[in-house]
Amino acid sequence: MENQTNYRIALLHNYMKEKNLQAFVIPSTDAHMSEYIPEYWESRRWISGFTGSAGTVVVTLEKAGLWTDSRYFLQAADELAGSEIVLFKDRLPETISIPDWLKTELTDNNRVGIDGNVYSAKEALKLKSELETEKIALISDFDPFEEIWKDRPALPKNPVSLLSVEFAGEAARQKIERVLAEAEKVGADSVWISTLDTIAWLFNIRGCDVPYNPVVVSHAFISRNENILFIDTDKITLTIADALQKEGVKVVDYNQTNEFLANICNLSVCLDSSRLSYRVYNAIAERNWLVDTLSVADMLKSMKNEVEAEGFRQVMVRDGVALTRFFMWLEKAVPEGLVTEYNVGLKLKEFRSKQANFAGESFSTIAGYAANGAINHYHPSAENCLEVRSEGMLLIDSGGQYFDGTTDITRTVAVGPITEDMKKDYTLVLRGMIGLTKAVFPARTRGSQIDMLARKAMWEHGINYGHGTGHGVGHYLNVHEGPHSIRPEENPVTMRLGMIATNEPGIYRDHQYGIRTENMMLTVPAMTTGYGDFYKFETLTLCYIDTIPVIKEMMTSEELTWLNDYHQRVYDKLSPHLSDEEKVWLKDKTSAL
Numbered sequence: 001m002e003n004q005t006n007y008r009i010a011l012l013h014n015y016m017k018e019k020n021l022q023a024f025v026i027p028s029t030d031a032h033m034s035e036y037i038p039e040y041w042e043s044r045r046w047i048s049g050f051t052g053s054a055g056t057v058v059v060t061l062e063k064a065g066l067w068t069d070s071r072y073f074l075q076a077a078d079e080l081a082g083s084e085i086v087l088f089k090d091r092l093p094e095t096i097s098i099p100d101w102l103k104t105e106l107t108d109n110n111r112v113g114i115d116g117n118v119y120s121a122k123e124a125l126k127l128k129s130e131l132e133t134e135k136i137a138l139i140s141d142f143d144p145f146e147e148i149w150k151d152r153p154a155l156p157k158n159p160v161s162l163l164s165v166e167f168a169g170e171a172a173r174q175k176i177e178r179v180l181a182e183a184e185k186v187g188a189d190s191v192w193i194s195t196l197d198t199i200a201w202l203f204n205i206r207g208c209d210v211p212y213n214p215v216v217v218s219h220a221f222i223s224r225n226e227n228i229l230f231i232d233t234d235k236i237t238l239t240i241a242d243a244l245q246k247e248g249v250k251v252v253d254y255n256q257t258n259e260f261l262a263n264i265c266n267l268s269v270c271l272d273s274s275r276l277s278y279r280v281y282n283a284i285a286e287r288n289w290l291v292d293t294l295s296v297a298d299m300l301k302s303m304k305n306e307v308e309a310e311g312f313r314q315v316m317v318r319d320g321v322a323l324t325r326f327f328m329w330l331e332k333a334v335p336e337g338l339v340t341e342y343n344v345g346l347k348l349k350e351f352r353s354k355q356a357n358f359a360g361e362s363f364s365t366i367a368g369y370a371a372n373g374a375i376n377h378y379h380p381s382a383e384n385c386l387e388v389r390s391e392g393m394l395l396i397d398s399g400g401q402y403f404d405g406t407t408d409i410t411r412t413v414a415v416g417p418i419t420e421d422m423k424k425d426y427t428l429v430l431r432g433m434i435g436l437t438k439a440v441f442p443a444r445t446r447g448s449q450i451d452m453l454a455r456k457a458m459w460e461h462g463i464n465y466g467h468g469t470g471h472g473v474g475h476y477l478n479v480h481e482g483p484h485s486i487r488p489e490e491n492p493v494t495m496r497l498g499m500i501a502t503n504e505p506g507i508y509r510d511h512q513y514g515i516r517t518e519n520m521m522l523t524v525p526a527m528t529t530g531y532g533d534f535y536k537f538e539t540l541t542l543c544y545i546d547t548i549p550v551i552k553e554m555m556t557s558e559e560l561t562w563l564n565d566y567h568q569r570v571y572d573k574l575s576p577h578l579s580d581e582e583k584v585w586l587k588d589k590t591s592a593l
Contacts (some may be wrong), residue, residue, distance in 0.1 A: 003050070005047070005048060005049045005080075005083035005084075005085065005307050006081075006083055006084055006540070007008070007337075008046065008047045008148070009047065009059060009064055009083075009084060009085075011025060011147060011148040012047065012059055012144055013014050013059070014142070014148075015142075015144040015147060015148055016059075016061065016113065017061070017157040019113065019139075019144075020060060020111060021111050021112070021113040021139065021142070022060060022106055022110040022111055022112070023058060023059065023060045023061075023102055023105070023106060023110070023111075023112045023113065024058070024059050024112070024113040024114070024144065025057075025058050025098065025113070025114050025119070025127070025226065025551045026043055026044045026048075026056065026057040026058070026059070026114060026115075026124075027044060027056050027114075027118060027119055027120070028044050028045075028046060028053065028054055028055055028056065028211075029041070029118050029119070029120065030278075031117045031118055031194070031277055031279075031423050032194045032195055032196050032217070032218075032219075032277075033120055033194065033195055033274070033275050033276060033277070034195070034196055034210060034213075034215075035053055035054070035147065035478070035480055036053055036210050036211060036212065036213055036215065036478075037210060038153075038155060038156050038209055038210055039153040040152065040153050040154060040155050040156075041118060041488060042351075043115075043118070043145045043149070044056070046084070046145070046149055047059075047145075048066055048079075048080065048085055048469075049079050049080065049083065050066055050068070050072075050075075050076050050079045050080060050085075051075075051079060051379075052068055052071070052072035052075055052076060052377060053377070054068055054069060054071070054301075055067060055068035055069075055072065055076065055090075056068075056098060056447065057085065058098055058102065058410055060102075060105050060106070062105070063084075063086070063105065063517075064083075064084055064085045065085060065086045065087075065088050065101065066080060066085050066086070066087055066088065067088045067090040067095075067098055068087070068089075068090055068271060069090050069091050069466070069467075069527070070089070070091065070092075070376070070466030070467060071376040071377050071466070071467055072376070072377060073087070073089055074374070074510070075375055075377065075378065077144075079259070084546035087220075088101075091466075094186060098127075099127055099130040099131060102131065102136065103130075103133075103134045103136065103560065106134070106136050108135040108136070109135060109136075109137075110136050110137070111136070111137045111138075111139050112127075112131060112136060112137070112138050112139065113140075113142050114127075114138065114139070114140050114278070115140070115142060115143040115144075115145075115254070116140030116141065116277060116278040116279040116282070117143060117277055117278075117279050117480065118143075118277060119140065119277060119278045120274055120275075120276075120277070120278070121273040121274070121276055121277060121278045121280070121281030121282075122273040122274040123274075124138065124140060124281075125273065125278075140278050140279070140282075144221045144339055146496065150451070154211040155217060155232070155387050155512040156208075156217065157232060157234055157235060158207055158208045158209055158216075158235065159207070159235055159237075160205050160207045160216050160231070160235045160237075160240055161205070161206050161207065161237055161240075162204060162205060162206075162243055163200075163204045163205065163206050163476065164204075164403075165204070166307075167307070167308075167403050167404050167476065168204045168312060168475075169305040169306065169307025169308050169311075170305055170307075170308070171204070171247060172202065172203045172204045172244070172247040172248075172249060172380055173247045173248050175201070175202050175203075175204075175300070176202065176222050176227055176247075176248065176249075178300055179191055179202065179222060179296055179300060180222060180223070180224065181352055182296035182299070182300065183270040183291070183296050186270060186291050186293055186296070187267060187268060187291055188270030188291040189223060189224065189267060189268045190221065190222065190224075190267050190268065190269050190471070191220075191221070191222050191223070191269070191270045191271070191296065191297065192219070192220070192221055192269050192270070192271045192276065192280070192284060193220040193221075193271075193275075193276075193295070193297055194218065194220075194223070194275065194276040194277065194280060195275050195276075195295070196209070196210065196213070196215035196217065196218065197213065197215050197220050197301075197474055197478045197481065198220075198275075198295065198297045198298055198301055198425060199215075199216070199219070199220045199229070200214065200215045200216065200477060200479060201297075201301045201475075202220060202222075202297055202301075203220070203247070203249055204276060205229075205240075205244075205246060206476065207235070208360075209533065212360065212361055212362055212363045212364065212401070212479070213477070213479075214360075214401060214476060214477065215357065215477070215478070216231055216235065216541070217231070217232065217254065217422070218254065219254070219257050219280075221260070221264075223267070224351065226250060227249045227250065227259070228249070228250050228251075228252050229249050229250070229252070230252050230253070230254050230256065230257045230260070231243065231251060231252075231253070231254050231375065232253065232254045233251060233252075233253045236251055237562065244474065246524050254258050254343070256454070258283070261280065261283035262282070262283065264287065264288060265287035265288060266287070266288065267288045267289070268288070268289045268290075268291060269284050269288050269289070269290055269291065270291045270293065270296060271284065271290060271291070271292060271295075272292065272293065272294055272298070273292045273297040275295050275298070276287075277420055283357065283480060294483055294492075294493065295483065298482060298483050299483060299493075299496075301474075301481070301502075302472050302481060302482070302483060302484060302496070302498075302499050303496050303497065303498035303499055304475060304498040304499070304500060304522070305498070306425035308405070308475045308498075309498065309522060311402075311404030311405045311475065312404070312405040312475070312500065312520075312540050313540060314404055314405070315357075315400075315402045315404050315405035315406075316405075316407065316520075316540050316541055316542045316573075317542060317573055317574065317577065318355040318356060318358075318402070318543075318577075319352065319355070319400055319402075319407045319409070319542070319543075319588065320542035320543050320570065320573065320574045321355065321574055321577045322348075322351040322352045322353070322354070322355050322400070323348075323409070323411075323543045324543070324574055324578065324582060324585075324586055326347055326348050326351045326543070326581065327352055327411075327413070327544070327589075328582065328585050329347060329351075330344070330347075330394075330415075330447045332348045334388050334389070334390055334415050334416075335390050337387065339387065340380070340385045340386065340387050340388065341367040341369050341372065341380035341385040341386050341388065342367070342380045342381060342382050342385040344365060344367035344380075344388070344394075344396060345361075345364065345365030345367055345380070345398070347376045348361075348365055348396075348398050348509070349361055349365075352400045354555070355400075355402070355433070357402040357403040357404055358401070358402055359401040359402060359403055359476065360400070360401045361398070361399065361400060361401065362399035362400055362401045362406050362407060363398075363399055363408075363410060363479050364379055364481040365396065365397070365398040366378055366379060366395070366396070366397035366398070366410075367380055367389075367394065367395070367396050367397075368380075368394070368395045368514055369386045369388045369389075369393075369394045369395075369396075369415075370384060370386065370392045370393070370512075370513055370560075371510075371511045372514075373393060373394070373395035373412070373508070373511055373513050373514030373515070374508040374509055374510050374511065374512065374513060374514040375514070376467060376506075376508065376514075380581060384420055388415055389416065390415060390416035391415065391416035391417050391418075391515050392414075392415060392416060392417075392418060392422075392513060393412055393413065393414055393415065393418060393422055393426075393514075393549070394412065394413055394415050395410065395411075395412045395513075395514050395515065395516055395520065396411055396412070397410040397516065398410075399442060399479055401476060402476065403476055404475075404476065404537065405476060406473050406474055406475065406476055406477060406478075406479055407473075407520065407541070408473055408479050408502055408518065408520060409518055409519065409520070409541050409543055410504055410506075410516045410517060410518035411517065411543060411545065411546065412426065412429075412514075412515045412517060412546070412549075412572040413516075413546045413548075414546060414548045414549050418548075418549055421509075422462075422513060422515070422549070422552060423548060423549045423551050424548035424554070425463075425507040425509070425515050426515050426550065427549070427550050427551045427554045427555065428457050428458050428461060428463065428554075429458075429505050429506055429507050429508060429515050429517050430517055430545065430550060430555075430559075430563070431457035431554070431555060431559055432453075432454040432455060432457050432505035433454065433455070433503055433504070433505055433517045433518070433519065433557075434559050434562050434563065435453040435454055435456055435457060436450065436451075436453045436454040436469065436470075436486070436503050436505075437438075437503055437519065437521065437537055437539055437562065438453075438558075438562060439453050439536065439537060440526050440527075440534055440535070440536045441495070441534065441535055441536075442531065442532055442533070442534050442535075443494070443496075443532060443534070443535060444494045445494060445495055445535070446490070446491060446492065446493065446494050446495070447470065447484055447491055447493070447495060447501070448484035448486075448487065448488060448489065448491060449488050450486060450495075451468075451469050451470075451486050451487055451488050452488075454469045454470075454486075454503065454505040455469070455505065458505070458507065463507055465505060465506050465507060465508065467487075467506070468485055468486065468487030468488075468489075469486045469487055469502075469503065469504060469505055470485065470486030470487070470501040470502045470503050470504065470521075471485055471486075471501065471502055472484055472485070472499060472501060473500045473501075473502060473520060478498055481500075482492065484496070484499050484501065485501075486501055486503075495523050495535060496523065497523055497524065497525065497535065498523060499522075499523045500521065500522050501520070501521055501523070501537075502518055502519070502520055502521070502538070503518060503519050503520075503521055503537075504516055504518035504519075505517070507526070517545060518541075519539050519540070519541035520540045520541050521536075521537035521538060521539055522537065522538045522540055523535050523536075523537060523541060524536060524537070524538045542569070542570050542573050544567060544570055544586065544589040544590050545563065545566070545567070546589075547563075547589075547593055550563075550593065552593055560593055563593065564592040564593060565587075567590035567591070567592070568590065568592075570586075570590055571586055571587060571590045572591045574586060576589075
């Protein structure tokens, strides 16, 4: 890895010298601002060897650095070992920002390069402004990887499918009408969308261009005059093209996107500069008026309709049955020496695949045994994984894609004797998860205002975790969905009815163990009083929570009541679908404390 990474940086250096660039910034995104991306756009991974989903590499002619967040500190340190790339631990108070680092490394009239096709417009405008204070220019015209990445993969050409209204709950034509109505409220007569999950939701299409995310590489433009899906037309059958045409959607080849952008003019275009590329932003801004606002389509997508919400409820029963059978297998297999971190993921997929409407995993299973549980996004491989022994704790974060919903669940289980410290940490994590679950809050509450409910029990013991508490989840779409979130960082988006959020506090002891418990929740009405509307969370996930590590004396009576009630509900919902042996096993796991 050392020779390969440093050799690739040397190739970039040569390119930079040819183009008179003194630095180049390489984000993790693609032309659609995706979190998980097709291999064609994995330039940051290619040049650095770092495989995490989030991070930015910056290369000057003398130095190189990777900025990534706390989820990947341990992983990045391992994967960068031996290369000239230095790890910068992003979001820590002592860590210098990328613009400030560039300003210390460069001088007047230097030029910083980015590929405007894969750089967020909002971030590019911010970087440009900051660099200009030091008379440093931002150049967005170059993609060096077209030249230096000799075996660069091609863009995917996977087929597209339609998602039935039976699962989606609303036709594409109706969704387009609602999005345009929201855009008109902010003074726009058209909308540009580049984000793949939003396009998939809007037009009720699905694909497999990105691992685990059922999306298709595409752009979209909608207005009162025309609705266009820019997509590789080889992926579209005549049947699908006809179905889209009936919904008022015209299919245009993806390669014609630039030509279209060069010719649209005198429109008021609603867009979200954080959700499209700098190149697209500049092309639209050249001849049109921009209404740069939080994506109106993203907001509508995040609020699940009744069909989608009911789909999630049904999915959780099937997913819960699969998980019950998996944990039964795990309990028997560990003492026999049959379990590794890697085959945990294989077994979970096997059990889920037997359920109706299964379409794949929603992400690569994170199974961390012992010290590996402390690595938030640890991904074992067949060649590099631990055997799970009959001692300590195993953390498993997994999920499934179904036509009627997407799941994301984490459970940490004792696979043998555990320490008192493990039990204390486990109980604090459980208390945090329950604390947020039981929240009742007024309408217009932001996720940052309730995040502390998941941390309060830990804070009282001087413990915290570095990641967010909750993210949105798509409906047979991306397992990470915005625009809402539950985390300490300020996000102006409020929690609204129909929004789904995960609830996943954790405690991580480096080089010892990790503990996380995660359920998915739906935002529903709680009450209306003289003080307005109040909301609460409906827990969707149906899977037992290991009670062996729980220190009952650390929990309040209200917390114990919630846990016992939840376990009764899990048993009641799942048992009709289980064999007699499985019912007995689950009855024991869900017995009241």
